[in-house]
Amino acid sequence: QSYDYDEASETWPFFILAVLCVVLVPLTAMQLWELVSGGKSDQTLNDQASILGEMSEKYASREILEFRAKSVAKKSKWLAKRNLFIIAGWTVVAYLIQYIGSSEGIQDAATLLFDPYALLDISASSTDREVRSAYRKLSVKFHPDKLSKDLSSEQRSVLEEQYVLITKAYKSLTDEITRENYLKYGHPDGPQATSHGIALPKFLVDSSASTLVILGYVALLGIVLPYFVSRWWSRTQSVTKKGIHVKSASYFSNRLFNFKPSQVVTLDLIVNWLSHAEEFKLMFPELSVETFETLLHDQINRKHSGNLENAKLRIVAKSNVLLFGLLDIATTFRNLEISTMTIDTLKAIVQATSISPYSQLLQLPNVNPESLTEGSVDDIRTLGKLFTYEDAKIGKILGIDDSTKLQETLSVASSIPHLKLIRAEFKVPGESVVTPQSTPHISLKVLVRSAKHKFFPPNMIPDEMCLDRDDFESMKDPFASTLEQPRLPQTFAPYFPGKRSGCWCALVVLQKDGKVIQTPMLIDRLSFENLNKDFDKRTVKNLEEEFKPEEWVIGNIKIPFSQPAPEEKGDFFFRVIVKSTEYFGPDLDFTLSMAVRD
Template identity: 25%
Template sequence: MEEQAGSSPLFAVFVLSLFSLFLIPYTIYKLCVAAAPDEVVKPWESKKTSAISRFAQKFFTVQNVLLAVGWLVWLALLLYVQTQSGDLVPFDPYEILKVERGATESEVKKAYRKLSLIYHPDKNPDPAAATYFAESITKAYRALTDDVARENYEKYGHPDGPQALNMGVALPEWIFSRDKHAAPVILISLIGICVLLPLIVAACYLLRSNKYMGPNNVATETLEIFLRSKFAVKESQGLARVLDTLVFAYEFIMLPTPSEQAEGLEALRRTILRVHPDLKEKPQFWKRKPSIVKVNMLLLAHLSRSPVPPTLANDMKYVLKKSPQFLEEMINIANLARPPAGYGWLTPTIGCLEMAQCITQAMSITARKSISQGTAKGGADTNVLLQLPHFDYDVVKKLGRKKVRSLAELSAMDAEERLELFVTSGLTKKQAEEAVTSLLSMPTVTFTDVQLQVEGEAEGTQIVETDIVTCAVCVLLSRPSHASPDAQAPKGTSVLAYAPLYPYPKPEKWNFIVGDPLTNTVYARAEAALVEAEALGLAERVAGSAKQPLLLTGSADGGRASEASSDGKKGDAEEAKAVPVTANGSSAAAAGKGADAAGPRPQGQLVEVKFRAPKAGKYDLTLFCMSDSWAGCDRTAAFKLRVAEQTRTEKEGRTGTAKARAEHASGDEAAREEGEVRDEEDDEDEEDDEEGDWDSEDSGTEESGSEDEEEENKKEDNKKDEKEKLPEKS
């Protein structure tokens, strides 16, 4: 037996196999699953790009380039294996001589003479040819013509008889060093790299993954703080108090504060005190953990657009990257079902969304609160201009002196006049161009139709307790940039908000919330990317039928209060099923009844918000449409909801008809006749309901086949009602 040694060809085969296990599945994933990546639209880019540049941007990404390099390496390994693994092929005389198995001796001699003319040393001076002729062709000829050689080949697989066992390991030959000092090091290295390192990586990954949960990879400790600690999300927590919870995220608490940041933190502290002098009178603010104080100051500096020392630049990016994720989790916690009604809180939900707007556009909390207060009073606030990049109070004052106080007035101006106005107000030309781009990118949302529908019920069905109600809204979205002749309809899956002061790409997300501001209740919330709504809005504007304003500054009275009736009367039957609210807030039911009066379905992207109907009563609800990227572009629509009380039959679950029960019985004729009688009684009850004489409280008794049984059941029900009322009287 020969000494064990390494084999570079075998090692190449081993590496090629492992590399293929990773490369081939990843390629299939890229081609099949990720073939249509999330294309992000940038509405502020009006320049048309060529087809070649679009192809380059789409396919020449970092991942695609790395994938192409991986396949080049795979091909190189494959060629190396094919060229270097010749000695690994077992000896086969039939393959060498190119004859079929069972060939006669004359056929073998003929093939040998033919190969001799090619590889014999007298015919071919190449040394490699001579070696191949001597070691392969000659042995193959002898193995098929000589009796002893043939017997050895058939018995041992070689014409020379049994060969020494040559063991090769799928490792390079240089690893098997005969140096006594190098061999132990190589062995330890192999064990560490091939065994211990994968185990350590797997253990670290499992430990790290257990610390996070949810799509945003938020630490479980953070969710625990947001949910149950004294810094948790509160019922009445508005915009001003959102930071008190946000800065206590576990990831922020564990953010290191090295000593080399001391000078930068002190400079940041002086800057924050100049912007927020009231913090001097709050010693508890500065007594918290240094990491929490640092995160709070960084957020305040970003919202006030104050400079940050270079030593804190990376921390600032980390805080801004994680803050939207934490705000999303805070919104989810605020929307959790809470007793007794089983709904979430509206105030912290609105506050977190407003904070997301402030972080995206680097807008102060004071300015955002002023916008909300101005909207609530029915007017516009000039502070909405502060979300434009490079704008401050001085710029807003200079614009006010020139009688420009709203976004609509700016968007209606001529392009050159607007740019000159920004420059004369104190901005540089580059800053003015960014402000103009942001202005033209601001969205306007319009409700073309809002309807309440009962899931799984026919038209005209009343809304009853515990019904699944769907608030279906049709939305159009437009921007001032749509007026440009180069404007193109978005075709991606999301739209990027123009936020030059935010260091990361920020897709626009629109939150549709059904809530009751008076009771601070959130019934349901849904997120949507209004790509289709923007494409339809652009088409409407191009067609010349768009009537919505260029910019919407958050009108609180998004529509007159429409009413969803559920009292079961004929006159309110249509309102119980669906009450559309048009873009100007008027009820479509008032405009006319029937398909001819209402017209075709309004155009717009359909967004559905589903919630469970509350207890019986009348409710004044509001549909909020809020962006997490823009301030002052929110939209609301108010409507009334009437919910009827469940009948006793519905409460006890006896909603099936007697006919259905009778058909599943043994099939005797008496039962069928009884079912027909009950069907007739049901039809009479339905006719009474349509005439308006039906009492919902008296409809819960079991159906019966005779009047005597009905009277007995009514008497029993009256007795039960009297017993239930006795404790109340006492």
């Protein structure tokens, strides 16, 4: 009924200290971790093919650079607030520790703690012999009969008390019953008086301040807490696992469910679906679905949207996560055409280039679209074909007169990564064949090459370069070796609102029915070192002599297989499609057979 309040200010500092530490320690740890790892990832971004990143910055329009700067500033503002809180929090902690240390009341309470080792003046790890010898020495000093006669009664009683304590200390370390008491209650005499109370000073609870405190609690428990919980709950409920709004996801699912196979899947179709996204409506409630569609087409056709330019940039930035969400749903519905067109749409938005037979060339900077159709007698559609011509001729084909611009365009064109398949197989870790009902994965060895590089047949890369590590670690986790590769560098995307590095999406299709069998695997780690090599197809004359396989870096891609291998023995055919989300051209598309044997 009646509580003791913290009159002497002994307990509330500990309470506040505990609460602060619970918040500050993980927050500080998180912040330090981000600082350390954030620095590291920037480092790898800088190592890899920085040409694309540099060019991307160079060719980006003023509005895009402003947009990027704004979003970086927003992020750092929040970080500054967090940092401020951490600094303020630790300052309060330091003050509290100092307060506790200097508070007499707390010190007094602390001295009531019974410490036998301190009383006997020995270390906590002393043996029984040392304990006994220490006791004998001290009892000689403090025994009432041994005390000097000159001491005052006060001094005497103090020393006698000390002697009692020393005896108790000795007993609590040696005598069974006393030791039990000490271990159980922290004192040899058994349970001491304990007090329970409220760790708050009385004035907060008893007087007029109490109404404020009650109001504070009511506000906290009745208003603030439910508000935050309901806001968090509705946020979680409204977003799917892939990070898109549930209404957008259900719209996409509905479109896929009602999809008629006679309908041709085009860029316009995907853009139309995209413009119905709930995220857009929430960002710009005053704009219509048709406006969103127009803005997306503006982005693809590199058209300025007037006073809706900023809206366009925000929508384009958001469409990245929406397209990945749609891709996930499309693969769940096993629809290959929509899956591939979704990735192509992302390319179109990232490069601001429409899907046409000439997309590979139109994604380059400084290209004059008219000259592509008129500039040359041969119909050139691919980067690979482009590099069969001399630089000057390329300038004519692309319609670039300025030599500096031509050099920049050529450096971008030769830095766009293309994947060349060297080896592909189904692998079961630890086995030499794929056995029935085993769990295989798809192991690809690829070469990241430039369109400028001369073609060479995959068998010119010796088998030794394509072997995986054969140790126990790699059998336990076959995918760990892919993580040793560097992250992808910045994409050349001067028309995209944010800096990005993108990825490759790997789709697996069952050849029997032509349908996708699992959700896409995203590949965001590959070495681009080969792109720096000057193995120009126009200058290499003798392939056998000039090609040195050991100078090339082999990329490692591992795609998990979502089902166990079939029960029956035989050959089963799968189509593997690896599409880039960033550039037109560097995709892989091949058939792989799974030989299931005993």
